[in-house]
Amino acid sequence: MFELRLLVPQDRVDAVSDALEALDALSVSVEDADAQTDSEQALFGEPGMPPPRGGWNRSRVIALFPTEEAAREAGALLQAQDFFDGCQVAGVEDVPEQDWVRLTQSQFAPVEITPQFWIVPTWHQPPDQARQVIRLDPGLAFGTGTHPTTRMCLRWIARQQLAGQRVLDYGCGSGILAIGAAKFGATDIDAVDIDEAAVQSTQANALANDVVLHAGLPERAQGKYQTVLANILASPLKVLAPLLCAHVAPGGSLVLAGILERQTEELKQAYAPYARLDVADTEDGWVLMTARL
Structure with missing residues (x-):
């Protein structure tokens, strides 16, 4: 060459x-x-x-x-x-x-979410301490576990009791949050995205992780969910405030990410008519915001 x-x-x-x-x-x-x-x-x-x-x-x-x-x-x-x-x-x-495949693979190592919960590319063996693993390779869709917003969402999931819950992953990207919810007990999961490539990526990743979920375009999201996850960016999250909150069942949780620390107050104001947002986690200048409806 x-x-x-x-x-x-x-x-x-x-x-x-x-x-x-x-x-x-x-x-x-x-x-x-x-x-x-x-x-x-x-x-x-x-x-x-x-x-x-x-x-x-x-x-x-x-x-x-x-x-x-x-x-x-x-x-x-x-x-x-x-x-x-x-x-x-x-x-x-x-x-x-060069062996470009090997070179590319060397750039993606297992990612620790908690000491027992890891994101592991298929070419790596899970660490000995891993009790829960998501197998995920880098692809076209966003969400490999390396970004702070994804890690914070997954940490939140790992600390919840999701057994038997109905969960919505809005803007699913690779489907990593929906797969994480399935790994921690959710049984009725919708993962939606405006990008067909993301829907296909989510379906493939769910199959690779032996979990059952339903992936599709945004109109697939119907009714109420005990947990609604949205890891997007602040601007679309503000626009989506009434829609996302309308999908949260009474007593359910809303989990938002893709928000910079300086955007915290504007998100609180955008959601104030529907829910009270609080900062639940921070990492590298990003925040995770949650609300109980």
Whole structure:
């Protein structure tokens, strides 16, 4: 494999990337060309907020080709195009062969939720102290147990008495919270998401963990639940306040995550007409908020 490396100003990145794809590049990636220098720029803002800028002033575009000849030919063809004005070919480099599957797997280790409850990728053996395990591999849908919001939700689940409960996981992502609820005794579980890929991921992960749940689009959520879980982000959680609270049975629990510490008060105000939210857990600048209806 060979990398074609280019230096591209912000306004040419899309055109150059599209051209590389048309030239049959195996992959195209974009990096800040000034990363780790005094000129480095933050591109992404806080979760749930739009990015403060559309791209870096100067980007490094890296295209992967199967042969050195293909990489150099692509570079030559690009230089002949009008849209390449202001861009620069930085070089062609050989990419050493690696076991990419093993390399990727090495980045995902078992995740401790409690000393007895772990998230374990399928290529790892569970720790000896694990009494409850969710088998989950990284996929397209959010929720592998590595993010603080997911861990806090799972810790809350592990400390509850969910035996026989009807549970709703709203915005299920990978289905990890619904699977956790099943592992701790819930017997009637709906997991819903607006993303079909998340629904499919949840179904596959439930099967892999030998648990029974019902996954589908949001309209699948019907009636009342003893526990309603929603690990999304603050903005959609505020919009969903009346809907989520309407799904909580009298005496039931509402569990919300995806909330930054500074957003605590605005969530309390958004839910005040329906429920009293309190902070139940904090980790790395994120909070878990719960209410008993």
